[in-house]
Amino acid sequence: MDVKLQRINKSFGNVSILKDVDLVFPSRKFVTLLGPSGCGKTTLLRMIAGLEDISAGSIHFGDREVNKLAPRDRNIAMVFQSYALYPQMTVRRNLGYGLRVRKTPEAEIDGAVVRVARILEIDHLLDRKPAQLSGGQRQRVALGRAMVRKPDIFLMDEPLSNLDAKLRVTMRGELRRFHLDLNATTVYVTHDQLEAMTMSDLIAVMHKGVVQQFGTPEEVYGRPANLFVAGFIGSPPMNFLEGTIDSGRFRIGEAALPLPPLADGIAHGLDAVIGVRPQDLNLVASAGPNALAGRVSLVELLGSEKLVEVMVSDRTRISVQVRAESQVGLGENVHVGFDAQSVHVFDKRTEQSLLAEATKA
Amino acid sequence: MITDKFWPAMKMAALYLLLCIVTFAVCFPLIWALSTSLKPKSEIFATPPTLIPHSTTFENYEALLSGRQQYYQSGGAGQATGPTPAQFFTRWFVNSVIVTLGSTLISIVVSTLAAYSLTRFRYWGRSAIPYFSLLGYMVPSIIFVFPLFLMMVRLELTDNLLSLVFGYVCITLPFCMWLMWAFMRSIPIEIEEAALIDGASRYQVFANVVLPTALPGIIAASIFSMIVSWNDYLFGRVFINSLDNLTLTVGVMLFFEGTHVDWGLLMAASVLMTVPMAILFMALQRHLVAGFGAGAVKG
Numbered sequence: 001m002d003v004k005l006q007r008i009n010k011s012f013g014n015v016s017i018l019k020d021v022d023l024v025f026p027s028r029k030f031v032t033l034l035g036p037s038g039c040g041k042t043t044l045l046r047m048i049a050g051l052e053d054i055s056a057g058s059i060h061f062g063d064r065e066v067n068k069l070a071p072r073d074r075n076i077a078m079v080f081q082s083y084a085l086y087p088q089m090t091v092r093r094n095l096g097y098g099l100r101v102r103k104t105p106e107a108e109i110d111g112a113v114v115r116v117a118r119i120l121e122i123d124h125l126l127d128r129k130p131a132q133l134s135g136g137q138r139q140r141v142a143l144g145r146a147m148v149r150k151p152d153i154f155l156m157d158e159p160l161s162n163l164d165a166k167l168r169v170t171m172r173g174e175l176r177r178f179h180l181d182l183n184a185t186t187v188y189v190t191h192d193q194l195e196a197m198t199m200s201d202l203i204a205v206m207h208k209g210v211v212q213q214f215g216t217p218e219e220v221y222g223r224p225a226n227l228f229v230a231g232f233i234g235s236p237p238m239n240f241l242e243g244t245i246d247s248g249r250f251r252i253g254e255a256a257l258p259l260p261p262l263a264d265g266i267a268h269g270l271d272a273v274i275g276v277r278p279q280d281l282n283l284v285a286s287a288g289p290n291a292l293a294g295r296v297s298l299v300e301l302l303g304s305e306k307l308v309e310v311m312v313s314d315r316t317r318i319s320v321q322v323r324a325e326s327q328v329g330l331g332e333n334v335h336v337g338f339d340a341q342s343v344h345v346f347d348k349r350t351e352q353s354l355l356a357e358a359t360k361a
Numbered sequence: 362m363i364t365d366k367f368w369p370a371m372k373m374a375a376l377y378l379l380l381c382i383v384t385f386a387v388c389f390p391l392i393w394a395l396s397t398s399l400k401p402k403s404e405i406f407a408t409p410p411t412l413i414p415h416s417t418t419f420e421n422y423e424a425l426l427s428g429r430q431q432y433y434q435s436g437g438a439g440q441a442t443g444p445t446p447a448q449f450f451t452r453w454f455v456n457s458v459i460v461t462l463g464s465t466l467i468s469i470v471v472s473t474l475a476a477y478s479l480t481r482f483r484y485w486g487r488s489a490i491p492y493f494s495l496l497g498y499m500v501p502s503i504i505f506v507f508p509l510f511l512m513m514v515r516l517e518l519t520d521n522l523l524s525l526v527f528g529y530v531c532i533t534l535p536f537c538m539w540l541m542w543a544f545m546r547s548i549p550i551e552i553e554e555a556a557l558i559d560g561a562s563r564y565q566v567f568a569n570v571v572l573p574t575a576l577p578g579i580i581a582a583s584i585f586s587m588i589v590s591w592n593d594y595l596f597g598r599v600f601i602n603s604l605d606n607l608t609l610t611v612g613v614m615l616f617f618e619g620t621h622v623d624w625g626l627l628m629a630a631s632v633l634m635t636v637p638m639a640i641l642f643m644a645l646q647r648h649l650v651a652g653f654g655a656g657a658v659k660g
Contacts, residue, residue: 051554072560084551088573097569098559145559 001062001152001185002027003048008057010043010209017043018209021057025202030179030186032196035206036232041189042157044206048187049078049155061152077146078155081162083138085130091117091141092126098149116144119181136167143175147182154179154186160195172198193233197221205229223344227351230275230344236307238275239318242348245270250345253313258290258340262355271348278307278321280342283328284335291335294318299328310336391635398422398629405624421629425450446615447626449604453612454633457591460522460608464529465586468537469579471530476541477571481550491542494535502532502595510599520602528596533586540585544578545571580645591638609634 008021018040025031033041046052048059050071059066066074077098085094093100095116096109104112117123120140130138139159146154159175160168176199179186190196196203197217204214205228213225224230230238243252245266250257257274259266266272284291294312301324308320308328318336322328345354392412397405398421400414428448479487509528510519518524548571556566572579597611607615613634616627 049554049558051557071554071557072562076558078555078558080551080555082549082551084549084555086552086556086570086574088576097556097561101556101560101562101565101569145555149559 003031003153003185003187004058004060005044005048006058006060008044008047008059009055010040010047010052011055016209018047021209021211023204023211023214025185025187027185028183029201030176030188030199031202031204032188032190032200033204033206034190034193034196034232035212036191039206040209041191041206045078045155045157045187045189048153049076050074074153075149075151076153076155077149077151079142079146079157079159081158083130083142083162085138085141085145087130090127090129091122091133094130094141095126095144095148098145102149112148116148119147119178120144135163136171139163139171143178147178150182151184154182154184156186156188158190159188161190161192168195175199194235197233205232207232223353223355224275225353227273227275227346230346230353234277236278236319236321238277238344239281240273240275241316241318242271242273245272245345250274250343252292255292256289257292257338258343259345260340260343260355263343263345266345266354270354272354273346273348273351275344275346276318276338276342278319280339281318281320282337282339283308283310283320283322283326284337287335288337290340291337292318293333293335296328296330296332296334299330308334310334312336391632394628394631394635397624398632400625402625421625422633424626425629425633446612449607449612450630450633452605453607453609456522456606457609457634458637460525460529461587461590463522463526464533464590465583467526467530468533468586469583472534472537472541472582473572473575473579475538476545477567479542480545480548481553491539495539497535498532498539505531506595506599509596513600519600520606522606524600525590525593525596525608528600529586529590529593532593533589537582537586540582541575541578544575544581548574584641584645587641588638 003023003025005021005023005025008018009016010018021044033044035041043052047054050066050069054067061074086097089097092113095113099109099112113126114123117126120143122137122140122144125133125137125141130141133141139162142159156175160171163171172195175188179199188196188199200217202214203217203220205212205220207228213220213229215223220229220233224233227240231240241250241252241257243250243257245251245259245263245268246256247268248259248264250259250272259274287293292310292312294310296308297311297317298309300307300309302321304324305321306324306326306328308322310318310320312318320336328334346352347354396412396414399417399419400411401416401418401420404411404414404416424447428451479490506528509531513519513521513524513527516524518527552570552574553566556570557563561569592610593608594610594614597608601607601611604612609630613627613630616622616630
């Protein structure tokens with residue numbers, strides 16, 4: 001079932017939490033609301049769940065408007081960050097509660113509970129209480145409680161953030177697998193861009209209550225719509241350099257760096273910011289028209305790569321990711337080579353991508 | 362030879378000895394009352410006094426529970442002319458049970474609902490109410506016993522067990538409400554929201570999720586309310602004036618009034634008064650310390 005959000009607004013008193021959110025989540029897709037804390041992503045999820053009033057706008061599930069529907073009439077399931085298991089009920093009762101309040105016959109409840117418990121490999125824990133479970137086990141029970149009812153829409157509010165790093169990676173894959181099995185639309189909230197990139201069909205990047213960009217992981221990574229998205233997505237973060245557009249090239253101090261062909265139409269003399277990911281830069285042997293000279297100020301070994309920080313002026317540093325075998329010494333004078341194809345160009349004033357504009361035009 | 366373990370062991374022994382002494386000191390009045398209530402009259406005033414009776418008898422309990430004041434009968438000469446306290450003992454016991462359960466029930470129902478409202482709904486003054494209510498509990502009850510008495514006169518409830526029920530609600534409700542409020546605040550709202558999404562109605566959320574989670578709080582508040590109501594003397598003394606409607610605390614004092622104090626009877630009455638509360642405590646303390654709420658959210 002698809003989810004349509006039309007001009008959604010939310011405010012508490014004078015404080016505006018969400019501004020004109022317009023999104024359509026296609027049926028059976030895994031959609032992630034991604035953004036830093038306080039961006040309104042959880043509020044939006046709670047509005048879809050019916051736990052939060054809508055100040056203005058409308059939410060449709062399929063053709064049905066659900067603005068006024070109570071949570072229990074929306075046929076949704078939600079996994080909370082804190083798991084929110086019923087502490088006095090056993091795992092079996094926790095899993096079956098949703099079916100029980102819907103007056104499902106006991107035999108059917110038992111069957112469904114056992115089936116889901118087997119899938120999640122918690123069938124040996126059915127008679128324990130939440131207090132007797134580990135974090136990962138509780139997480140699975142919370143997931144199971146959501147799965148047991150066959151919801152149309154699956155909502156998840158940072159379900160992995162309380163797990164340790166290793167378990168988180170395992171669960172990421174499992175959640176994705178469950179999504180494919182369940183055949184429901186999933187709306188997933190996270191502040192972790194890696195989670196969003198690895199799991200989603202579509203990502204809505206949010207900041208200050210506004211949707212900054214909505215697209216596939218490839219789109220938000222490869223063609224960020226503005227400076228915020230460019231800086232938020234990708235690790236290590238993108239490098240930004242300020243300068244002006246100078247007849248098809250980017251002037252920064254004495255140097256003039258190349259711009260991608262898409263940037264041809266950008267007005268001469270415009271104040272701009274270019275963004276380049278550390279992975280797209282390299283260290284070159286000699287000075288050239290597509291390189292900036294600088295001095296190595298920090299070298300970090302990441303494992304298979306090295307992150308080299310180069311000071312190209314008194315205040316500007318650039319991170320360059322190179323192979324771990326590369327011999328780079330601290331204080332060494334180097335040249336950072338730019339590839340025109342991987343340069344992103346943004347208007348300094350509006351912070352919007354100038355390449356996106358060019359694409360539209 | 363003194364080994365490494367000698368001093369730690371001695372320390373533990375000293376600690377246990379101290380604990381035994383304190384426990385004995387705390388329990389002594391109760392043990393003494395129990396011992397006296399089981400002694401025949403001849404042994405009660407024996408010197409030296411005995412902690413463990415040489416011969417035990419249940420005649421005091423029998424007298425209380427069957428309503429017979431034994432020394433008049435055994436004495437022969439001074440046959441009782443008016444009603445005697447022992448005749449009313451079972452009646453007073455029932456009265457005490459009624460007012461205790463009645464006031465506790467009202468206090469718990471009202472305070473649980475009030476606390477739920479204070480923690481889950483937004484309205485003016487909701488953060489101040491619990492503190493004011495606690496302040497109300499700190500005022501000594503002697504201050505409002507007379508205004509309350511005048512109100513009971515107006516309501517024509519004096520010498521009626523209802524007056525005690527309302528009086529006890531007045532002194533227990535504020536604290537119960539504060540206690541339940543503090544408890545409800547610790548119940549994460551997510552578990553209620555999870556139940557709402559699972560398909561429960563507001564009422565089902567309250568009955569299936571909130572109440573069981575709040576049970577330790579409800580038990581703590583009930584114990585508090587029962588102890589206050591059961592042990593009260595002041596309200597019982599002021600509000601009630603017929604022998605039929607007295608509660609145990611006031612009634613037992615009547616064993617003193619007269620020319621003769623029957624210590625065996627008095628002590629048996631005291632023991633019988635203590636037993637319900639002791640049983641209650643033993644039955645419920647498990648719930649008080651159980652790891653409630655744990656595991657509901659990230660632990």
